[in-house]
Amino acid sequence: MSSNTLRATTGAPAPTSNEGSKPVLTVEDLRVTFSRHGRVVHAVNGLSYRIHPGQTLAIIGESGSGKSVSIRALMDLLPPSARIEGSARLNGTELVGLDEKAMRAVRGREIAMVFQDPASSLNPTMSIGNQLIEAIRMHAPIKRREAAEKAVELLNLVRLPSPEKRLKQYPHQLSGGMRQRVVIAIALSCDPKLLIADEATTALDVTTQAQIMELLIDLQERLGMAVIMISHDLALAACYAHEVLVMYAGKAAEYAATGTLFSNVRMPYTQALLGAIPQLSTPAHTQLAVVGGHPPDLGSLPEGCAFRPRCPHSTERCRVEPPLAEHEPGHSYACWHPIARADGLAPDEKERI
Ligand SMILES: Nc1ncnc2c1ncn2[C@@H]1O[C@H](COP(=O)(O)OP(=O)(O)OP(=O)(O)O)[C@@H](O)[C@H]1O
Numbered sequence: 291m292s293s294n295t296l297r298a299t300t301g302a303p304a305p306t307s308n309e310g311s312k313p314v315l316t317v318e319d320l321r322v323t324f325s326r327h328g329r330v331v332h333a334v335n336g337l338s339y340r341i342h343p344g345q346t347l348a349i350i351g352e353s354g355s356g357k358s359v360s361i362r363a364l365m366d367l368l369p370p371s372a373r374i375e376g377s378a379r380l381n382g383t384e385l386v387g388l389d390e391k392a393m394r395a396v397r398g399r400e401i402a403m404v405f406q407d408p409a410s411s412l413n414p415t416m417s418i419g420n421q422l423i424e425a426i427r428m429h430a431p432i433k434r435r436e437a438a439e440k441a442v443e444l445l446n447l448v449r450l451p452s453p454e455k456r457l458k459q460y461p462h463q464l465s466g467g468m469r470q471r472v473v474i475a476i477a478l479s480c481d482p483k484l485l486i487a488d489e490a491t492t493a494l495d496v497t498t499q500a501q502i503m504e505l506l507i508d509l510q511e512r513l514g515m516a517v518i519m520i521s522h523d524l525a526l527a528a529c530y531a532h533e534v535l536v537m538y539a540g541k542a543a544e545y546a547a548t549g550t551l552f553s554n555v556r557m558p559y560t561q562a563l564l565g566a567i568p569q570l571s572t573p574a575h576t577q578l579a580v581v582g583g584h585p586p587d588l589g590s591l592p593e594g595c596a597f598r599p600r601c602p603h604s605t606e607r608c609r610v611e612p613p614l615a616e617h618e619p620g621h622s623y624a625c626w627h628p629i630a631r632a633d634g635l636a637p638d639e640k641e642r643i
Pocket residue numbers: 324331333351352353354355356357358359360369371522588
């Protein structure tokens with residue numbers, strides 16, 4: 291599927307102006323390394339981005355590109371072997387190096403996360419009601435009865451039918467989509483400024499996936515939250531995100547507003563990811579395209595551009611690492627040989643080469 295076709299067949303939200311609003315989160319040169327037996331794995335390698343209230347940023351990349359580690363680093367959810375450097379400011383509070391008590395407050399009140407598998411996020415031995423009431427009372431010192439009322443409100447908010455009945459049920463009595471709605475309700479119980487959805491719909495069937503994504507976007511608009519969605523699925527990003535950051539080998543490879551990116555993909559890696567998306571016209575049982583070659587070993591990155599060994603456009607020049615730069619207004623990419631613009635305008639790389 292070409293990027294234009296993808297753009298034309300999806301409903302990416304219209305870009306909204308961020309003028310006057312301060313970013314909820316500003317990440318600058320974030321680095322995460324793991325050291326084991328003298329081997330250093332560079333899982334996140336100098337990542338920078340920002341997100342404003344009411345915006346959805348999709349962080350996209352193949353498995354192992356550092357998406358989850360980069361997010362867990364923000365919330366100090368990595369094992370002690372992780373070394374985190376750089377800066378991540380949430381509404382002005384520096385998260386890198388924040389002490390445990392202050393971080394717990396951030397996790398409880400400012401940032402909430404929804405993970406891939408709702409079954410593992412919920413306690414199978416506790417009723418939905420008790421799990422919600424416990425989460426609500428963790429954030430606000432209110433009586434149980436009041437918390438029960440708020441639990442019903444939250445289940446209404448996530449559009450779970452018959453909320454009073456659901457409170458008495460256990461996770462196994464709900465479908466996967468319903469369980470994910472409960473997880474989202476629990477995440478919203480702290481009234482977060484930033485909601486992180488880490489592959490939150492990957493385990494669901496396509497119809498339920500769309501319903502949950504639409505719910506998240508609707509909640510985001512109504513509550514004014516910022517949302518970071520982590521996914522390996524560019525098509526999902528095209529439908530639901532305002533901005534897209536494509537990660538490769540722990541770095542941003544391409545970063546732009548969704549419409550800008552999909553109408554003019556410039557980075558060969560992003561184009562390869564697009565080629566791996568099935569089309570409606572693809573006959574059943576067709577072998578899907580995959581990005582050729584293997585993701586790099588983060589413990590032994592190639593010199594220069596990390597995508598070089600897999601890139602059909604690579605030259606000797608790519609032995610020098612291309613910086614991520616805003617080559618066109620609002621469109622950053624790290625490539626010496628970007629793909630020609632789809633609109634035929636003269637590319638600016640000629641001056642740079
Ligand atoms: N605890 C750990 N110890 C050592 N290395 C780790 C650890 N956790 C992650 N890594 C390294 O970080 C890399 C990035 O992992 P991460 O989970 O962020 O990838 P991802 O892009 O989220 O992939 P996926 O889509 O499969 O979840 C992994 O390939 C692995 O090499």
